[in-house]
Amino acid sequence: MADKKVQGEGDYESARHYRKATERSAREQAKGSKPIPGDAGTASDKITPEEREGRSHAKEPRQDKRDAAYMDELEKKKKR
Numbered sequence: 814m815a816d817k818k819v820q821g822e823g824d825y826e827s828a829r830h831y832r833k834a835t836e837r838s839a840r841e842q843a844k845g846s847k848p849i850p851g852d853a854g855t856a857s858d859k860i861t862p863e864e865r866e867g868r869s870h871a872k873e874p875r876q877d878k879r880d881a882a883y884m885d886e887l888e889k890k891k892k893r
């Protein structure tokens with residue numbers, strides 16, 4: 814008799830195993846964790862020093878345009 818698993822983008826059995834493992838991992842991680850202080854009501858629009866540091870490493874929008882133009886130029890050279 815043929816195997817009756819439903820196959821496609823993924824099978825149901827694999828999805829169940831993944832979900833159970835993910836839930837178990839999340840529970841284990843939560844056991845030793847500390848509650849996150851604050852809530853959305855106390856949020857501020859001020860940037861923290863940590864956020865400022867992170868943003869200092871981020872790209873600016875004009876850098877993305879520059880990178881896209883550079884990649885286009887490389888593609889043109891490649892086709893020649």
